[in-house]
Amino acid sequence: MPQTNRENGVSPGRIAPADVQANFSDLHPEYDDHEALVAADRCYFCHDAPCMTACPTSIDIPLFIRQIATGTPEAAAKTILDQNILGGMCARVCPTETLCEEVCVREVAEGKPVEIGRLQRYATDTLMAAGKHPFTRADATGKKVAVVGAGPAGLACAHRLAMLGHDVVVFEARVKGGGLNEFGIAAYKTTNDFAQKELDWLLSIGGIEIRYEQALGQSVTLDGLQDDFDAVFLGMGLSAVNALRLEGEDKDNVSPAVDFIADLRQADDLTTLPVGRRVVVIGGGMTAIDAGVQAKLLGAEDVTIVYRRGQEAMAASKFEQDLARQKGVRLICNATPVGIEGNGSLRAVTFAYTETRDGKLVTLDETFTLPADQLFKAIGQKLGDMPDALALDGGKIAVDAAQKTNLAHVWAGGDCASGGDDLTVTAVAEGRDAAMDIHATLTGAS
Amino acid sequence: MADLTSNFLGIKSPNPFWLASAPPTDKEYNVRRAFEAGWGGVVWKTLGAEGPPIVNVNGPRYGAIHGADRRLLGLNNIELITDRPLEVNLEEMTRVKKDYPDRALIASVMVPCEEDEWKRIIPRIAETGCDGFELNFGCPHGMAERGMGSAVGQVPEYIEMVTRWCKEATDLPVIVKLTPNITSILNPAQAAKDGGADAVSLINTINSITNVDLDLMAPEPTIDGKGTHGGYCGPAVKPIALNMVAEIARNPGTHGLPISGIGGVTTWRDAAEFMALGAGNVQVCTAAMTYGFKVVQEMISGLSQWMDEKGYTSIDEVVGRAVPNVTDWQYLNLNHVTKARIDQEACIKCGRCYAACEDTSHQAISMSDDRVFDVKDDECVACNLCVNVCPVEGCITMETIAPGAVDERTGKVVEKEYANWTTHPNNPTATAAE
């Protein structure tokens, strides 16, 4: 990779445009027909399959793989989408190595799972390429449901409700839908504007109206929605970020990792996106890894992710950590930031080593300083301001097993709700399950 | 090192692997390359009568059945006998035999069922220096419509008659190739023997339709919208062929008649199995058509290693060794009790044994919440289905219950003595135990 721009500071065009393009190509390219058949042949069609249990949306994996193997990928896609309407995105972004593929009996037996994610993508891509939407709406129920947030949770909920015959209005704060599918997921996991294509495809069922730039708490209130609609689903994700609470956090070129990623996802031309020569990322989750890796792929010369606990405590999976290392990103564990240096703009970050004693993290005296032109904070997102009446649990909206909140006719799911991992696939599962409970409630079935 | 030299009817070849009469042996170019690759002998693609050569279809001539990873399990063809002029074939056979005197070269022949036709062509072919003849009474398609191939092979009287004509026309060994498209293989085999055949070879291909093109609504291979039944071969037919070979080998009337085993031989192990059931050598077609001539190297090395491991020094020691153990159902020991055993270390917890036994057999496998699969001895009838569906080789095995122990399913003590159906109390025609 020829380095074309070694200037200090934050600037665009650090590497050749062709290299940027190559760097951001599909992480797991699509199977061709032959590859899909070969991969599908490996599935044993397990009884009560472990992979299916491990999938948060409980997709019937052996069935859909058999449908691929027998030459009916469209039927396979239907099997997938029945359970998970964002099966196309999940196929690209699910950390399969810690979900379905981790427990595949062939992973256990041979260390080589059936490549469920890529097979799922093959099926859903085939169907979507054919421009088919395999679901139709039931007879109108006359009920109206408000969904807040057009992220995975909100969209899964809206689609299921529309299918069951309800009319849905989605209130979305941003100018575009998709939630983190559009603004958060690493660019190399979802290329070619897939998030918007999938959104359009999902909406083609009909009965779902999205009102953009309509934020709850600003343009609309929860009380108002409760008055105007038969039910409300909250799926607004985590819109605020945690702060380091260090002096100097307001310096130029210090920003939340999610903002950098959102800019990157929205850039028309990645070669014009500025990036630091030396980049430091603070955090140990998927966001930290994605910010670090993408900064490196943009051409940053030196990228270091610093995590305050030990490697085993990192939320990012082994696969993601390996990916970061493979792309040339350095991971430092057991160090916490103590100083942000620079005069106006950032120049360096100082860290103190840490140790875990009796389960408690202790900051040691010894420090080290990393020169830095850009610092990304990836120490977690949190819930934005919520109406007071809404009960919280551990900083998230408290919900029961059916995704009900403490308020009558208000449900919640996805990252903003308690329980579940912060993953696209769990958001889909929760949105779908909430829709089923809303339906049961509105039609008097429960 | 085991000696793989084969002496079949006095025809010597460096190993018992011959290429069957089919496209691999269609012409000099192929056969030379086959010999270079190591094949012990060839049965040349079937020759027909003099005159205008046979014509083949110009569309597809094969259909197929695939297993996982598109592994070819069964092949079906609608090809006829050689479509090259007799004279050209004879010249090529002469040249090849001269250059490869140590290899077996057999002429396969099929002409109309008339004495002078056979008696004219046999001596002419013998001039090539070939080592023997194989009479093709097997082709189930095309030629059969013209009264040849399996149309002869299905009528024992014809087999005997034509075999006799050929024996009268030559001193070279005559092998009769049998069709499996009959109800009992013993009748045609007996007829061949009665006609003086030196050996039988079997099986030729099985009448079949492999697939239907669901767009064209026509059988495959489809030629201009129509299809016809073809001859089935390859790994899928091996069990049928093995049974027929064994029947001939163990039947008193045909026992001792030399057999060239054909049908689905794909690995050294298949060949060893055919020989154990009485075949003096084997012929191979589909495996060569699937993988090329080089497969014979694995067959040679594998057979040789296995024979060394078992202490067999020559092919003769293997041939027919399993025949005494082929018996009728009624003589199987009903006091022999086994139970399935799952090796928990090897088990990958796929649950296939459970699904198979629970849904379709005897509900004799239990499944715990954490996916541990166990055999319930009080339900297991030892059917072997779980062994067959388990994806891990050797993971489930059958354990013999020692005499004296209780079979938990029946509650009875397992008896030491052999006892079969002929003496079983439930058998209305049981002969009293001696």
Ligand SMILES: Cc1cc2nc3c(=O)[nH]c(=O)nc-3n(C[C@H](O)[C@H](O)[C@H](O)COP(=O)(O)OP(=O)(O)OC[C@H]3O[C@@H](n4cnc5c(N)ncnc54)[C@H](O)[C@@H]3O)c2cc1C
């Ligand atoms: C950088 C990053 C990378 C990730 N990578 C992966 C990955 O590879 N795989 C994976 O499975 N998961 C990944 N995740 C997690 C995943 O993206 C989330 O779990 C998932 O998007 C949650 O869906 P959601 O619908 O609950 O929330 P979101 O996707 O956050 O959607 C919420 C929506 O609500 C809107 N909204 C917010 N507030 C309001 C309001 N007040 N009024 C109206 N609308 C509002 C937002 O604009 C947004 O459109 C990643 C997350 C991040 C941050």
Ligand SMILES: Cc1cc2nc3c(=O)[nH]c(=O)nc-3n(C[C@H](O)[C@H](O)[C@H](O)COP(=O)(O)O)c2cc1C
């Ligand atoms: C395409 C094809 C053509 C064949 N032609 C002949 C033939 O001309 N004469 C013959 O005796 N057998 C013919 N056979 C049958 C083979 O010799 C052999 O008996 C049969 O294929 C079974 O062996 P296999 O399972 O190893 O293929 C033909 C088989 C195939 C596949």
Ligand code: SF4
């Ligand atoms: S666990 Fe693996 S082999 Fe079994 S059904 Fe799932 S994908 Fe197929």
Ligand code: SF4
């Ligand atoms: S195998 Fe060869 S001859 Fe047969 S169809 Fe293919 S290319 Fe043609």
Ligand code: SF4
């Ligand atoms: S079929 Fe074999 S591997 Fe699968 S659960 Fe049963 S014993 Fe285990």
